[in-house]
Amino acid sequence: MPRPTAHHAWNFDIDRYLNPIVPSPPWRVIPYPVAHFLGYRRTKPTNTGNVMPAFWAFIGIFCAIIIVQVVSMHIPAFESHHAPAIVGSFGATAVLEFYAIESPLAQPRNTFLGQLLASVIGVGVAKLFLLGGVARFAGVQYVGGALACAATTALMALTKTVHPPAGATALLAVVDDRLLGLGWFLVPVMMLGCALMVAVALVVNNIERRYPVYWWTPDALRPKEPILRRAKEEDPESAPASATTTNEGAAPPPPEDTDHDTAAEGPEVAHCKHDLNEVVIRPGHVLVPHDMFLTQEEAQLLETLSRRL
Incomplete structure (x- = not known):
């Protein structure tokens, strides 16, 4: 069996530096009916089959995608920037937010920060490649898309914000001409969509299930021992x-x-x-x-x- 090289053991844990300064959730001061729809439970939830989650996933995805589109179509700034009613990567986000709700990939930290990193990196890479001119950009646009997706994935992995739909966002920010025309306005478009989708998820998923499993980390914040x-x-x-x-x-x-x-x-x-x-x-x-x-x-x-x- 070959001996592992030194770089195989390299590990960077960003939470080691962030968790000591992140406050604990204020569940004890929030009224329980409100905390319930923020994912807090006094008792452990019961196990479920797959029929009930499938039903609520259908309801949640249907409502969330409609709400995101309707709100986007009624914002004047979106219309003036010719922003799409919804970015395609939100379809994959909806599957995570309403069905795979216990996955670390579906938690709010991953959803918001993953999409934020993706939109910033995607637009940044597009702007960088456009410095060579529009005509030259057309010949290397596919390279920019690959670079944006790869860089986003690497940064999400290091920051514990992995959210697979964000990889699609970074790619589309470079190769989709409509999103390319948005420029930095893509960032608020993505953040609004994430906020609306998570808001719907908090309501729908907490009727008979529980979401989120955690807001920032599954670890105890400010633990007495590591x-x-x-x-x-x-x-x-x-x-x-x-x-x-x-x-x-x-x-x-x-x-x-x-x-x-x-x-x-x-x-x-x-x-x-x-x-x-x-x-x-x-x-x-x-x-x-x-x-x-x-x-x-x-x-x-x-x-x-x-x-x-």
Whole structure:
């Protein structure tokens, strides 16, 4: 088995620098009926099948896309800039916002910041390529589109704001002549569309489901100890006995609740690495093999499962 090179282990966690300055959600001071439609729950939501989510996804997507188009058509600035009633990438956003609502890719942070980065980078790349003249731009327009999409994806990955529809936004900002003509006005167009779509999602998705799972991060904000830590060999949490106990269902009691940036209160999830070739999930703890690398989405999925126990 080839030895991994040094760059394989490079990791940049932007939340390490941002989470200490991000305030905890004020669920305790917001009336519960209001907090309910912001995704907060006093109790854990019940499991559902796929029929009810499909029904509400149909209702939500239908309403959201109509609202975005109607509002856009009645804004004079949109008409004067010849802005489209809706940008095509919002179709993919709608699928995430109303069906895959528990995915990290569908949370408000990813939706807003992902589309913001995409529109800024897309317009910036288009402006840069247009410096060579319109005639020359036509011959390299496809290169600009590829560059915008690639740069957006890389930056979203580093900032934990991955939102797949944003890749389409960055591409369209360069290769779609109508969006190309908007220039920097594309940024407010995208932000308004995101705001309207998330607003509809907060109403529709919280009737019988829960959205968002979190507003900023699934981790506890300002935790007393780091969420992601490497367990020592003598750490009892990494011992096989601990994993066996967990698998048998004898989970330890969860720690005291803290103010999380999550839609429902739950135990803080601590990641511990051990030498067993298995992943162990229990309330407030996720045990993974010592040499196992987790992507952002995989770690967030494990944390979500841990909080449901």
